[in-house]
Amino acid sequence: MADWVRVCPLDEIDPEDVIRFDHAGRTYAVYRAEDGTPFATDGLCTHEQVHLADGLVLGDAIECPKHNGRFNIRTGAALRAPVCVDLRTWPARVTDGHIEIEIPT
């Protein structure tokens, strides 16, 4: 069952940045794109289980801090080797100045 879960105030994440969010035994990466829109994906790289929140957001891409593989933060699509498997994405929205993501609870 999925539900909307509050992550943090919107201004806690700079545009073109990412934070780690742990909930119910899972880890997520929550982003703001350059235009401020929030997005969310699974928190670990599909290549070697590294936290993407330690990486760098470049436009619509998140770059893994370990091997520089990249995913599209909007679609989860794998963009650059050594990443081959897409990343799972989760719905995100802004409510009352806070980012919320819809995830299993």
Place this chain on the structure above:
Amino acid sequence: MVMTAEPGGTEPGGTAPGRDYALTGRDAVRARETGLANADWYRTEIPRKTLKALMQRRDGPALRDTALWFALLGLSAWGGIAFWGTWAAVPFWLVYGVLYGSACDSRWHEAGHGTAFRTDWMNDAVYQIASFMVMRNPVSWRWSHARHHTDTIIVGRDPEIACMRPPNLWRLLLAYGGILDMIHSARVLVLNAAGHLSDAEKDYIPESEWPRAIRAARVHMAIYAATLLAAIAGQSWIPLMLIGLPRIYGAWHMVMTGLIQHCGLAENVIDHRLNSRTVYMNPVSRWIYWNMNYHVEHHMFPMVPYHALPALHAALKHDLPPANTSIWDAYAEAIPAVLRQVTDPDHAVRKPLPPTARPYKEVPGHG
């Protein structure tokens, strides 16, 4: 940098007593069982804002350096050809050789990480050109280097260990001539072009990428064949002096800087401060090497571009062992350690940390 004794990893059977460097061998199994494979490595704490600023990509520095690189390659090639047959050509070829046979390695490395330029196609273009110059399959070596960063100097996991133990001193010395490495690289390319990937390559390259690796090797071999034909048709060494041979006569700087990255330091640890070496160098070597002398910093934070490594070093050095003060100083540390490893393969240099540093992260169960 990945000056290797056996690029791409050893095969079972070619192993040292007590250590099995093969990626499909005994120590590979042991590394997985003991948690050394894909371990959680030590990282110096650094404020997110500072790190984010250091990670930022720019096109400017690499565009400037690449334009200078190609200009110097062109100029030295012109001199070598213009003065061909006279002693005046020698310094031009010496310069051309290093720019081709050594600088290609650092360009390959940085563009492969995708950090040299902000613009992706520029990284890809330089990566393809430099891969050809350094005689590395651009597909398989991308995966090999990813493994080197996951499992740095973990026996049985890292395909890019240059100083295996006990060390083969002749092999290390001969590396400076570039011939052994070139022969090995050429052999791998020929095998790849024929459709063959070794067990080690199959271990770190996803199966979906195998056809691309084979295609890339065929492209490289076609260019070398065309160069050879041009040399034969023109009854001239010049085509080979321009393409291929610089990987031998100009590789010495790559080997000189590459061997001190990890040699003499620890194996099977999970703290890059124990197995990597930061060395202060003269500006010319740093330009050829694209700042990979800040090697602990690079391994700890591989997303930081080469042009920001001096700033990263300044931010981290309170937590790192003192840097070697010169290339000479690094060799003065590494050579005695490597010589001792001939009879004591378990020996490794362990540097004291400054009082401001956090203790070394030990492998669980081995502290």
